[in-house]
Amino acid sequence: MFVPGNNPGMIKDAGIYGADSIMFDLEDSVAITEKDAARFLVFQALKTLHFGKKEIVVRINDLSSGLGIQDLEAIVRAGVHVVRLPKTDSAEDVVFCEKEIERIEKEAGIPLGTTGMMAAIESANGVLNAKEIAHASGRLIGIALGAEDYVTDLKTTRSDGVELLFARCMILNAARSAGIDALDTVYSDVNNEQGFIEEATLIKKLGFDGKSVINPRQIDPLHKVFMPSEKDLEKSRAIMAAIAEANAKGSGVASLNGKMIDKPVVIRAQRMLDLAEISPIVEGEEV
């Protein structure tokens, strides 16, 4: 969930809504005259507030603007989990950011490699370089689509999602190629819950691992889309039980209801159970 970096009230409450990841924003939601204030605020918040097990991300400013380096100096020292690099057009952008993070970790006595990275792809160039970007650093935990700048670059606007299909597929396949997460863009119309659910359903079908949200109201619907159904879970448990039984018998072949269970079926079943295990809905936690 994106949280504006210069809003103390939103920062204070960011942990209570059930988002898996909290992303403090120093970029687009902060006026150019308040960049220093937001940086100090997020720095102090990271050093002081506790957000439990949630992943803490900070979206920095573009490194070429000069502001991005200052952002890194502050938030890496404050112990951010993941730096979100905006407007990533090439692998060189990732490598440059990584080198700066490494320098700051060394200066601050932070173990090298502590700080993760996420690259946001927001241009046609970035989309075409998605594979190289995804493979550019071992610190990358994922790559994300930033749709608003991307559609502007394409000379179109956001509509039913067809304009984003190529970018989404490129980013998804690049992420899978590198073994990292693929994260979808925001849905800006917070009052259109049905439209949000339809878009979330589409990106889940494509294979994305998650989606950025801009309002706490979008968290619960998103979790519901990504949460496996009870029917899927029952089937997954039955598959894993059949595999365990076959293994116990020393058989290399397992079947369920007359159908052979091959490796991709097992991988999907395990993934489904893993997802259910980490889901706040299953744990009975409020979301």
Add this chain to the structure above:
Amino acid sequence: MKLMKTGTAGTMESNDIMVTLEPKETGGVQIALSSSVMQQFGRQIEAVIRQTLTELGIAHASVDAVDKGALDCTVRARVRTAAYRAADQQNYDWGAM
């Protein structure tokens, strides 16, 4: 840190604090604080303001603070921002904070 001019940071929004620092040559740190939670947290807010200014090496200043229920970390952030602005300084020593 030497204050060169008036520096302001923060907003009048809930959970924030608006801090204005003015340079002084002598007389220590003078704080005029108003807060929506003055009775409960007034002394704590003033202590955080003083401590933050001390950390920045500011011995003399006039502080006007309007608090709307800010956490300590917000008070620290706004005082630091106002101080760096008042000192017209952009060389931040993040490692020392």
